[in-house]
Amino acid sequence: MASLNVGNLGEYLREQRRTAQLSLRQLADAAGVSNPYLSQIERGLRKPSAEVLQQVAKALRISAETLYVRAGILDAERDRDEVETRAVILADPTLTEAQKLALLQIYESFRKENGIGSDGRGHGDVDGADPRAQESDADPQQTAG
Template identity: 80%
Template structure:
């Protein structure tokens, strides 16, 4: 079987599950995935979707962004600091146990609409052309004389 390059993810998930003192079955139940599927993820045989990673992160009470990076969904180095901030914001919303899934999605939609309004394009594919560089030259409440 070809390597999916998710061994690092699987090892990390196993470590986090053990730190949380959860059995494989308990985590699978909490995340809403099958026990065999979770086992295959931990062994590096399956590459889970972002949705499954989000469910597992929520069950473990850890950052979904960390799992996205380990699974190769987010490339923290390539995407730069602004995308990491965006990812951290998204991860915080997604990991909040006090919000329903619908509330999380609405918050993320509002957040993304504000980013687009301010010239940031989702996905980090604009190479900053209409992003932070334009924003830094505009006077704003966060800038101080100095």
């Protein structure tokens, strides 16, 4: 399990800030953190808490989960696909906030239907068998003969 280093987080934050056309001071103000602290995060000198990352993500209008993975707070290998999918939805400038929320809810419902919980782990058989097939085998109404 490879964890990404804090330097990569800083580089990513700087890139996102520049893409959003925000100065360091503007982002610090919007996120409610000090300008010097944010500068240290961008330079890879500090590892911010999950709370600070959430504030910065909100100010940048990006997924906090993406920042958590880059900071090594979430397991990058297990959560990467889900985080990237959520990040793409949240970053789409053509969608309203309500539409983004609706898409995320639909996405999560499909994951649950397919036996994947919000923790990224399957709830079905370990070998990847279809959880619906397991459910129908256990259903007493369908086993009547």
